[in-house]
Amino acid sequence: MRADTKSIPAFDGPMLQVAGLRKIYPTATGGFEAIRNLTFDVPAGQLACIVGPSGAGKTTLLKCIAGLLPRTEGVLELHGKDITGPPKTMAVVFQEYGRSLFPWMTVERNVELPLKAAGVPKAERRARAAEALEQVDLADAGGKYPWQLSGGMQQRVAIARAVAYRPEVLLMDEPFAAVDAQTRADLEDLVRRIWKELGITILFVTHDIDESVYLGERVIVLSAAPTVVQDDILVDLPADRDQLRTRSLPRFAELRTHVFEEIQRAKAEAKTGAIPAR
Amino acid sequence: MSAFLRNTAFLLGLPLLLVLWWWWATIDSTNFFVPTPGELVTTFVDTWFGPRFWQDVLPSIGRLAAGLALAIVLGVAFGILIGSFKRLRQLLEPLLEFIRAVPPVVLVPLLMLLIGINDLMKVVVIVSGAIWPILLNTVEGVRATDEVQRDTCATYRIRGLNRLRYLTLPAASPQILAGVRQSLSIGLILMVISEMFGSSSGLGFTIVWFQRNFAIPEMWSGILVLGLIGLGLSVIFRVVERRILRWYHGLREVQRAS
Ligand SMILES: Nc1ncnc2c1ncn2[C@@H]1O[C@H](COP(=O)(O)OP(=O)(O)O)[C@@H](O)[C@H]1O
Numbered sequence: 401m402r403a404d405t406k407s408i409p410a411f412d413g414p415m416l417q418v419a420g421l422r423k424i425y426p427t428a429t430g431g432f433e434a435i436r437n438l439t440f441d442v443p444a445g446q447l448a449c450i451v452g453p454s455g456a457g458k459t460t461l462l463k464c465i466a467g468l469l470p471r472t473e474g475v476l477e478l479h480g481k482d483i484t485g486p487p488k489t490m491a492v493v494f495q496e497y498g499r500s501l502f503p504w505m506t507v508e509r510n511v512e513l514p515l516k517a518a519g520v521p522k523a524e525r526r527a528r529a530a531e532a533l534e535q536v537d538l539a540d541a542g543g544k545y546p547w548q549l550s551g552g553m554q555q556r557v558a559i560a561r562a563v564a565y566r567p568e569v570l571l572m573d574e575p576f577a578a579v580d581a582q583t584r585a586d587l588e589d590l591v592r593r594i595w596k597e598l599g600i601t602i603l604f605v606t607h608d609i610d611e612s613v614y615l616g617e618r619v620i621v622l623s624a625a626p627t628v629v630q631d632d633i634l635v636d637l638p639a640d641r642d643q644l645r646t647r648s649l650p651r652f653a654e655l656r657t658h659v660f661e662e663i664q665r666a667k668a669e670a671k672t673g674a675i676p677a678r
Numbered sequence: 679m680s681a682f683l684r685n686t687a688f689l690l691g692l693p694l695l696l697v698l699w700w701w702w703a704t705i706d707s708t709n710f711f712v713p714t715p716g717e718l719v720t721t722f723v724d725t726w727f728g729p730r731f732w733q734d735v736l737p738s739i740g741r742l743a744a745g746l747a748l749a750i751v752l753g754v755a756f757g758i759l760i761g762s763f764k765r766l767r768q769l770l771e772p773l774l775e776f777i778r779a780v781p782p783v784v785l786v787p788l789l790m791l792l793i794g795i796n797d798l799m800k801v802v803v804i805v806s807g808a809i810w811p812i813l814l815n816t817v818e819g820v821r822a823t824d825e826v827q828r829d830t831c832a833t834y835r836i837r838g839l840n841r842l843r844y845l846t847l848p849a850a851s852p853q854i855l856a857g858v859r860q861s862l863s864i865g866l867i868l869m870v871i872s873e874m875f876g877s878s879s880g881l882g883f884t885i886v887w888f889q890r891n892f893a894i895p896e897m898w899s900g901i902l903v904l905g906l907i908g909l910g911l912s913v914i915f916r917v918v919e920r921r922i923l924r925w926y927h928g929l930r931e932v933q934r935a936s
């Protein structure tokens with residue numbers, strides 16, 4: 401292992417390392433094995449999508465990586481350092497945007513709050529929040545309350561909050577599952593744009609196959625619970641993506657068919673084979 | 679009719695009707711126990727606009743305010759502590775249920791012995807009753823804090839006082855204020871009761887004194903003073919609540935509309 405590299409600042413391993421990850425939820429009947437054995441690396445600067453049927457343990461995985469949930473077994477390392485709690489250089493965008501923003505604060509205050517807690521001086525905080533809101537095209541909404549905005553706009557605020565925080569790694573848990581199709585397409589392009597502008601590592605969880613292929617440089621397909629990595633696909637589409645043109649490329653169709661088949665296979669295996677742990 | 683006039687009419691309509699009815703019913707009444715509206719107003723002015731205001735009314739209001747303020751501070755502080763720590767909650771729950779079940783009124787003789795007959799005793803009586811709705815509501819409010827909001831705080835490492843100020847308190851504020859609203863009337867009742875035993879001043883004492891001396895219109899006018907204090911409290915509460923919970927009412931309106 402690379403325990404001895406921890407003290408060396410120039411770490412050249414993957415940004416994120418997941419190895420042999422297992423998660424058993426304690427339940428009244430002895431425990432539910434949500435994740436059996438997950439192993440994958442995410443190199444710095446990659447936009448990786450994780451796709452899997454609902455109930456596959458995607459949220460569980462993300463919460464373990466975010467340090468919000470203790471794992472049962474396995475290795476979880478960020479930049480070569482064991483993840484024991486929420487890491488400083490990580491931000492999370494949750495699916496439930498309506499519950500992740502604080503309704504008692506204006507949009508501006510919501511975006512600024514993590515910076516305030518981190519001790520960033522007021523002037524810089526203001527500037528970074530304004531810049532981030534600008535990046536998600538919400539420059540004028542700073543004085544509003546989150547509940548005065550539409551769902552898509554609220555999720556953009558949550559993204560702005562993450563962007564203003566300037567994380568190295570951004571985790572997104574089905575962030576667009578609850579918005580309408582048009583807004584969703586816009587938000588997908590927004591994620592691609594921010595990823596390119598900031599050069600950060602993004603782990604994007606979705607249950608939508610098209611979305612995973614359109615967004616990602618790579619798609620990690622999860623099986624149904626108890627979860628393992630079903631497939632790991634490199635998305636060799638051009639870096640400049642466009643909702644219409646990219647989606648009509650023959651390669652796009654091939655990739656989405658492939659992912660689709662893998663997920664079907666995962667579901668079929670779940671029905672016949674796997675037995676939940678006691 | 680403008681909206682303002684209509685609202686005012688709604689607000690004052692029923693009280694006015696009741697006063698009219700009372701006036702009509704007592705026009706040629708000789709009932710010793712029920713004064714006419716006119717009598718009551720003159721008695722009210724004569725009785726309370728004078729030294730009694732300074733000796734009885736203000737000190738009572740002062741003790742009530744002190745008692746309520748203490749109840750709010752202590753109730754919220756302990757509520758947040760108990761609500762935040764599951765172990766503490768499990769430990770204290772039976773004890774709290776027991777103490778809460780004891781009517782604060784029976785504490786009066788005990789507190790008289792322990793503390794003596796003074797302002798402190800009266801304030802403690804008020805606190806001992808008014809604290810419960812605030813404490814229990816705060817505990818519930820803290821416990822019910824949204825999981826996603828908590829996770830959000832955790833991922834952005836918003837901790838300690840920041841977390842208290844920007845998550846815990848605002849998230850629990852609708853519940854806390856619901857508790858405070860209940861406490862206001864409990865506090866008023868206990869203010870009166872605490873002054874009925876062994877006191878020589880205060881609203882509660884004065885009202886009982888009038889009653890014992892068959893000064894019936896004066897007694898009624900004292901009850902009117904209590905009613906006005908209650909009304910004043912609820913007006914102040916509403917103004918404060920509107921301010922603090924502006925976001926909450928806005929949010930609820932949006933949720934109802936969708
Ligand atoms: N706190 C919990 N206790 C027990 N089981 C849970 C808990 N959270 C999630 N699960 C179970 O773990 C599985 C994976 O859940 P989740 O990670 O939310 O899946 P996904 O996000 O892929 O839809 C589900 O079957 C779910 O019922």
Ligand SMILES: [Mg+2]
Nearest residue numbers: 458459460574
């Ligand atoms: Mg999920």
